[in-house]
Amino acid sequence: MTVVAAGLNRIDPYLIPALDGVAYGLLVFVAASGLVFCFGVANILNLAHGLLYAIGGYTAAAVLDGGWASLALALVVGVLAAAAAGVLLAGLLTPVATGNHLGQALLTFGVALAGGSLLVAGFGPDDPQVRVPAALEGSVVVAGHRYAAYRLVFIVVAAVLATALYLVVRRTRAGMLVRAAVDDPEMVACLGVSPARIRAGVLAAAGALAGAAGVLGAPIIGPGTGTADTVLLLSLVVVVLGGLGSMGGTLLAALAIGEIQTLGVALLPSAAPFLLFAAMAAVLAVRAQGLAGTWRAA
């Protein structure tokens, strides 16, 4: 009995970080899911993805006034604005050949730089205040610990969003088209769906997802001068770790990154600055080695 209690005592300080890792991981997943479409489906390396999130974040800061109606409004406006930005980006990308990733990187990096400065010019250099509904402002008690109410609700909402996303990709015609486009882009082109329309549609969807993540995640990764870079980096990391184009893989990678950034930091505080990148380099290198190995054996 005392052994169990001692064990519980030992894991007790890590309960909240572990829970928070789920919240953080789900946020990173929703933010990165749009990039999965971009890279996995349309074959576009979109370095302006963080900008789309920031658009959602700044919308949230501008619209939210502490009421529920403003949260709904912010979500609608943020999703529409970021989706519109995605379509605009698709238009700008027209002259760059599909699959020319370095060309796309050049263009989208430029858009991210310019768009980021325009956002800061419009909303000011100070981080804006994000006012969530009063009921979500405080904290609740979870297993004897205080935890931010908003984050708890966010876990539920993001989990619903992730499930919906999975069902859409798996079960609907649009989702089938998307998966088909990953597997065989030429075949989809033969079906009479124009690549330009797929590109615009995919970037609009990516923008909508990033915008939704930006609005809902604003109290967690808030809008500011560095937001776009932070979100872009985390999204790239989880998309690549997740296997470039797999929703399930990306979700797993996002949750792993979430736990590394919270539980990992709580367990190994002295290694905190190295954890994220060391883990990523190790996983990618081992996987590349594995690929090379199976290939040589074949």
Next chain:
Amino acid sequence: MPHTNPRRSHALTATLLAVVLTASTACGDDAPGTSASGSIKIGLLASLSGTYQAVGTEIRDGFQLYLDTHDGKLGGRKVDLVVADEGNGAQTAVPAATKLLKQDRVAALTGIVGGGSVAGVTPLLDETKVPLVGSNGRPELKDVSRVWHTSYLSDEPGAAIAQHVRDNVQGSVYAIGPDYQGGWDELRGFTDAFGKIGGKLANTDGKTTFTPFPTTTNFTPYFARIKASGAAAVYTFYAGSAAVDFVKQYAQSEIKDVPLYAAGFLTEGGVLNAQGEAARDIFSVLNYSPDLDNAENRAFVAAWKAKHDGSPTTYALASYDAAAVLDRAIGAAGSNPTPEAINTAIGQLGQIASPRGTWQFSTSTHSPVQKWYLRQVRQDGRALSNTVVGDLATVGR
């Protein structure tokens, strides 16, 4: 060059040469700093884009405010203010400073947000013999003969508040800060002074906890450790976005009732608006507060509010004082205020009347010997603001 498209690389080469040649036509051969018409060139380097844009803008506006309220003159001479962008740090600050010093040939340099940028610019100061009157970041320097700061040394806020924390907290204190030079210095200032007067840290190994900077946006795991340590209070230093995240997450965490003491930057300026209610009751130590009651401050705050929303910050104040220092030094440097003469004159200024109260340069560190104030975030009309609740030590060496 195998497999090159020659025409394209030629076009690029031509463009590069064109850039070089246009840039070169801008060079002039005036004597550094002053021109025939009796005006004087001052270079201001501050982060006007990037992560530290909020602070950089305050620094530019503080200096400009002094010029605007003094007929655009320093030391009786019309000022030609050349502004350059420091960006995110030394990698952009050094070329921008090179332009101010070697192309514009300013008589004195001011501003500079980051300590790393200051360190990067110092070799240029030695080479061009131009003084820097810095208004924010201050690294550890071996030679300060041409470097002056109107701000503070990074370890001074912590040293100034240590006694107050020792007297008012029953129990141990948890020290936490960002993992870079500024954070190390700020926290060392506190922990050294606090330890000397018998204070005890709650951190597990007795050492300050440092969080990766600027990548940490989530402080929850650290709050869990603070909770487990049983600390009676927390001392911290964060600025900018990290300060917003820290304070907002603190207020929602399981240690929200543990008193929070901080270097004043945690709740200074724009970050306080973003923190909102979460910042209420936080104690902080700073060399300035807009509600200080003296004639210089009333004039300064009134002039600031006539041009800007909100109250001035310590960043704007330090830059305003840098202009005041240059004003008096240029006036005292005689009919030919060369950079060398200005540098000598700064060293002989003595007491300087300022909105923060009277201060003077330390002869050994060239940074202010000044009084520090204890402030608390309290309701002030409709908004929250930092209110002075007491005087702390006078610090400087």
Next chain:
Amino acid sequence: MRDEVVRRARGAVAALVLAGLVVAPWAVDDYTTAILARTLALALVGVSVALLTGVAGMPTLGQTAPYAAGAYACAVLGSRISDVGVVQLAVAAAAGAVLAALTVPLVVHARGVIVLMITLAIGELVVTVLGRWRSVTGGTDGLAGIPAVRPFWGLPPLASDQARYLYALVVVATLVGAVLVLLRTRAGLLLRAGRDDETRLRASGHRVPLYVAGAHVAAGAIAGAAGSLLVVAQQYISPADFGFDTSALLLLGVVIGGTASVGGALVGAALVIAVRDWLFGVLPGHAPLVLGVLFVATVYLLPGGVSRARGRLRPPRAASARSDAPPARDRATIPELRR
């Protein structure tokens, strides 16, 4: 016949550019000279990026790692051993090569965007170490007060912007010349062949990973040498000089210049870095906006150029997720290579 004309024209332009660069310090002011010296150091890193990205087919965001290793080795170790530039260059190049050799196992089997992310991680880890290893590196505030070097035994120390620039120019010209010569040898041919059709080269008995590893170490040595030039040009180094934005700008500069061409990469990287530094001076507060617009405009103004970049970071199909297919590299570029 046409090839002959093109080659001659190319040689003439290269000679003209070199002559222009040699007389530049007397034609422009100290500021421009100082900026050019610093730009040369970064352009040399650009050459190493091009060597990996374009020639070996390994797009990299991590060349700042050997670059940083070279710079710190030169500043910390080199300046204690000797104040002679050639010695410091050797120390820096060795440090860069050693760091690159240590990271070979991480990158040698990866391709495309995976290399990009692994090298990004390596770069970030090195910057983190530099920021925290205070006793040696001076921490995040960096190292100042690095003594001036003399280029060769018996020569006076470099005390002016002109001298520092000319020293950097000589070093960069020598190293770039060496790289160009090396690429014309069998080694260069094999490297490019491996990039274009790895499977076929493997099938004919060549050990492609060995070539890739060799290129990686060589590129590390070049970046390390560039680090020593940065120390000379700037007399100050800090982790900020080696951050993600530096590696991103270098990669983009190399893309603009044409990834497979060493000369193009040199010019492209120099152009991007010079424009950035120049903008922060002349347009305070608007530099990122203008730089961003310039990047977008480049894609439109050089449509042929950018799309010619060897840009495919992942194969058209998601081959990287399958184990039955070899991780394909840059197949799209074979016809163009034969032009």
